[in-house]
Amino acid sequence: MLAGTLSTRLYLKQANAAAETLLEAWAEPLTVRAGRAHAVGLLRHAWDELLQNAPHDSICGCSVDEVHRENEVRFDRARQAGEHLVERALLDLGLDTRLAGDPVTGAAALVVVNPHAAPVTGPVVVDVHTAPGHTLAGLVDADGAPVPFELRETEPTPLFCADLDILPDTRDTLRHRIAFVADAPAGGWTGYTATVVPGGPAAVPAGVPGRSVTRGDWTLTVAEDASFTLTDAATGRTLPGLGRLVDSGDAGDTYTYDPPRRDESVTPTLREAWVHDGPVASRLVVRADLDVPAGLTADRGARSPERVVLPLTVTATLWAGVPELDWRLEFDNAADDHRLQAHFPTDAPATDWTADAHFSLLTRPLKAPLGPLPEQRGYEADAGVAPVRSLATLPGLAVLAPGLPEVQGIAGERPSLAVTVLRAVGWLSRPDLRARTAGAGPQLPTPEAQCRRRITAAIGVRLDDGESTVTTAAAHRRAPLRAWQLRPGAVAPVATPGLGVDGAQVSAYKPAEDGDGAVLRLVNPTSAPVVATVSGLAGTPVECDLAERPVGGAVVGDGITLGPFATRSFRVTG
Numbered sequence: 349m350l351a352g353t354l355s356t357r358l359y360l361k362q363a364n365a366a367a368e369t370l371l372e373a374w375a376e377p378l379t380v381r382a383g384r385a386h387a388v389g390l391l392r393h394a395w396d397e398l399l400q401n402a403p404h405d406s407i408c409g410c411s412v413d414e415v416h417r418e419n420e421v422r423f424d425r426a427r428q429a430g431e432h433l434v435e436r437a438l439l440d441l442g443l444d445t446r447l448a449g450d451p452v453t454g455a456a457a458l459v460v461v462n463p464h465a466a467p468v469t470g471p472v473v474v475d476v477h478t479a480p481g482h483t484l485a486g487l488v489d490a491d492g493a494p495v496p497f498e499l500r501e502t503e504p505t506p507l508f509c510a511d512l513d514i515l516p517d518t519r520d521t522l523r524h525r526i527a528f529v530a531d532a533p534a535g536g537w538t539g540y541t542a543t544v545v546p547g548g549p550a551a552v553p554a555g556v557p558g559r560s561v562t563r564g565d566w567t568l569t570v571a572e573d574a575s576f577t578l579t580d581a582a583t584g585r586t587l588p589g590l591g592r593l594v595d596s597g598d599a600g601d602t603y604t605y606d607p608p609r610r611d612e613s614v615t616p617t618l619r620e621a622w623v624h625d626g627p628v629a630s631r632l633v634v635r636a637d638l639d640v641p642a643g644l645t646a647d648r649g650a651r652s653p654e655r656v657v658l659p660l661t662v663t664a665t666l667w668a669g670v671p672e673l674d675w676r677l678e679f680d681n682a683a684d685d686h687r688l689q690a691h692f693p694t695d696a697p698a699t700d701w702t703a704d705a706h707f708s709l710l711t712r713p714l715k716a717p718l719g720p721l722p723e724q725r726g727y728e729a730d731a732g733v734a735p736v737r738s739l740a741t742l743p744g745l746a747v748l749a750p751g752l753p754e755v756q757g758i759a760g761e762r763p764s765l766a767v768t769v770l771r772a773v774g775w776l777s778r779p780d781l782r783a784r785t786a787g788a789g790p791q792l793p794t795p796e797a798q799c800r801r802r803i804t805a806a807i808g809v810r811l812d813d814g815e816s817t818v819t820t821a822a823a824h825r826r827a828p829l830r831a832w833q834l835r836p837g838a839v840a841p842v843a844t845p846g847l848g849v850d851g852a853q854v855s856a857y858k859p860a861e862d863g864d865g866a867v868l869r870l871v872n873p874t875s876a877p878v879v880a881t882v883s884g885l886a887g888t889p890v891e892c893d894l895a896e897r898p899v900g901g902a903v904v905g906d907g908i909t910l911g912p913f914a915t916r917s918f919r920v921t922g
Contacts, residue, residue: 350410350788351731352604354754355687355771357409357416357797362804363423364407365738365751365826367398370430373463373827376858377535378437380866381846387433388859394429397422410602410776410789413796443537444835448509451479451521457840458540460831462532465849465857465884470824471629471667471674472530473500474831476542477507477521483548484524489531490539490843496627496668497542501525502549522549528628529668530829535847535884539840540831555622561630563666568673574616574636575691576664578673580811585695585744589762590809591662591675592691593769595640597651599781601773602797603788605687605731606781607718610650614640616660627668634662643684648780656683672748672821673809677769684798687771689756692809693764696743701757701765702813703736704822707855707871708913709815710734714759717766721782729783732756733768739822740765746818748808748825769805772798815874823853823873845884852880852910856917860896865921867896872910879907889918 354361371394379387401419405411438445443459456476462468476484487497505523532538560569565582575592579585595614600606616636624631638658641651658679665674677690702711712734719730734757738750742757747765749755754768774797777789808825810818834840847857849870856869868889872878882889882903891900898919910916 350603350728351733352600352771353408353410353602354733354735355605355768356602356773357799358752358768358770359799359801360401360407360409360416360419361753362751363420364398364401367423367426367430369750369827370427370434371395371398372856374830375430375433375437376856377463377847378434378441380857380859382437382440384437384440385859385863387436388863390429390433391859394426394433397426397429409797412776412792413794416796438832443832443841444838445832446509446511446835447477447507447833448511448517449836451477451507451519452544452836453479453482454544456542456544457834457838458542458831459537459834459841460530460532460540460829461537462535462829463827464823465535465847465854467532467534468824468829469529469531469669470829471527471670472829472831473525473527474833476524476526476833477505478524478544480504480520480522481548482522482544482546483550484526484542485545486543487526487528488541488543490840495528495540497526497528498626498628499524499550499552500527502552524550529670530831532829533843533845536843536845537841538843541840553624553626555624555633557621558623559621561623561625561632561666563630563668566666568630568632568664568666570618570621570632570634570664572618574618574634574660574662576632576673576675578809578811583811585811587693587695587745587811589691589693590673591664591807593638593660593677593688594691595638595686595688597641597644598685598687598771598773599644599648600783601775601778601781601788602794603777604728604781604784605771606783608644608648608650609782612641612651614638629665629667631663631665634664636660636662638679640683640686658682671810675807675809677803677805679803681770681772681799681801681803684772684774687768689766689768690805690807691764691766692745692747693762694742694745695762698743698763701763702741703734703755704739704819704873705735705737707873707915709873709875712757714757714763717756717758718783722785724785726786727784731783732758738826739818741813741818744811744813746810746813746821748810748822750822750826752805752807767805767807770799770803774798815876819853819873847885848883850881851878852908855915860919862896865919867892867917868920869915869917870908870910871915872913875912877909877911879909881907885920887920887922889920892917892919
C-alpha cells in the first residue's frame with residue numbers, strides 16, 4: 349500500500365537509520381558499560397526526539413515541507429545527544445577523546461571501538477591532528493606490530509574544544525585523515541599509535557588513470573556506463589553490471605511512483621576513472637555524467653526536452669581482508685520528477701529474493717518493475733518494491749544497504765536487485781496518476797520533495813547468500829567500527845574486550861527502564877535454531893519479557909536456545 353513512500357525524501361530514511369544505530373549500537377551499550385545511570389535522562393531525550401519523527405507521514409516523507417524541516421532538526425538533536433553520550437561514556441571508561449591541549453609532536457594515541465559482541469576486522473577512517481609542521485611516519489597496533497595505513501587528506505585545521513575546564517579552546521593543527529583495517533575485540537576496544545615526526549605535510553598519494561584493480565582473488569573493472577564487473581578468480585564467477593545506475597521519469601507524488609506515459613530511461617556516461625591501489629585498499633574513483641531531462645512537460649505526460657547534466661562520483665573499494673565491495677555514490681541533484689536506481693544483477697537463475705525485516709528474513713517473488721496499470725477507481729499498481737532494513741539477497745549475491753529501504757527484486761535472464769537511491773517529486777498527492785486511480789492525500793505542492801540537495805548512497809556487495817554470513821555482514825555494515833584520536837599525551841590502550849555473544853546477535857544492551865541494572869536482548873536473525881553463549885556481563889542475567897518483567901530463573905552456562913527469528917530478553921543486575 350502506497351509503497352512509493354519507501355523512497356520519498358530518502359534523506360529522512362538515511363538520517364533515521366543513522367540515529368537509530370547511534371543510540372542502539374553506541375550510546376546505550378556504552379552508557380551501560382560506563383555505569384552512567386545519571387545519563388539515562390539524556391538518552392530518553394534522544395529517543396523522544398527520534399520517536400517524534402516516527403509518525404507515518406513524517407518518516408514516510410509524505411507531509412508538507414515545513415513538517416520535514418522540523419524532522420531534520422529533530423534528527424540533528426538526537427544525533428548531538430547521542431554523540432555526547434558516547435563521548436562522555438568513553439571518558440568515564442578512561443578514553444578521553446577531547447582533543448584539547450598542545451597538539452601532538454611525537455605520537456598520537458588512537459582507539460578503535462567495536463559495537464558488536466564478537467571480534468570484528470574492518471576498515472576505519474579517522475582524523476589525526478598534529479602540531480603544524482609535522483606528519484605521520486607510521487602506525488602500530490596495541491602489541492607494537494606495524495599496521496599499513498593510507499593517507500587520504502591533509503590540511504591545516506583550527507581545532508576547537510570547548511569543555512569548561514580546558515583553555516585555550518582553539519589550537520592550530522594539521523589534520524591528517526587516514527584509513528586502515530583494524531582488529532577489535534568483542535564489545536570492547538583496542539589501541540593504535542601513530543608516529544608523528546617533523547616535516548610535511550606529507551603528499552596525499554595520487555591516483556593513476558585506469559579502469560581496473562585487483563585485490564586478492566577479486567578484479568574490479570569499470571564499464572562505459574559507470575557500472576562495474578567483478579571477477580572472482582577463486583570461483584570463476586564474473587558479475588557485470590554491478591551498480592548500474594538507471595534514471596527514469598516520475599510523474600507521481602510523495603505516495604506513489606508513476607512513470608510518465610512517454611518515459612525515457614538514462615544511464616551515465618563514463619568521463620574518467622582513477623585507480624588508487626595501496627596496502628590498505630584498492631579503489632576505483634569514477635566520474636561520470638548523467639544527462640537527464642530537467643523535469644516533466646507541462647501536461648506531465650513525458651520528460652521535458654530541457655536537460656541538465658548531473659556529474660556523478662562513484663567510488664568502488666576493495667578493503668584488504670574484507671570480502672566485500674564497498675560502492676558509494678555522490679552527486680548534487682539538480683533535476684526534478686525522476687527516480688534513480690542502482691541495479692545489482694546475479695549470475696544464477698532465481699524466482700525469489702530475500703530481505704531482512706523486523707527480526708526476520710522474508711522471501712518474495714521476483715517481479716516486473718511495475719505491475720499492470722489499474723483501470724478501476726481506487727486501485728494501485730503493484731510497484732514491485734518492498735521495505736528492506738539493510739539486507740537483500742539473490743542466489744550468490746547479497747546487497748547491504750542500511751538507510752536505503754526501497755528495493756526491487758526484478759525478474760529476468762539475469763535477476764537483479766534494484767536499490768532506489770533517489771526519488772524526486774513535487775506534489776504531496778495528485779489525482780491524475782496512472783499507477784494509482786485515486787488521491788492519497790491533499791493536493792498540495794511539496795517542492796522540497798524534489799530533493800535538490802547533495803545525494804549520497806553507500807552499498808556493500810558480497811558474493812554469498814548464506815544467512816549467518818550475510819546477516820552478520822549486514823550488522824557490521826549498519827554499525828561499522830569507529831576510531832577516535834585520544835587527548836594529546838594519552839597512551840594507546842591495550843585490547844580490552846567487553847560483552848561477548850557467540851551464536852546470536854545483540855539487538856539491545858541498554859539501561860533498564862526502572863533504573864535497576866541493564867537489559868540484554870538477543871536475536872537470531874536466521875531461519876535455523878541456534879544456541880548462544882554470553883560472556884563479559886557484570887551481573888547475572890534473568891530472563892524477562894519486552895516490558896522488562898522477569899519471567900524465568902537465572903540463565904546458567906549451558907547456553908541460550910533461540911528458535912528461528914527468535915528474540916529473548918534478560919535483566920542483568922549486579
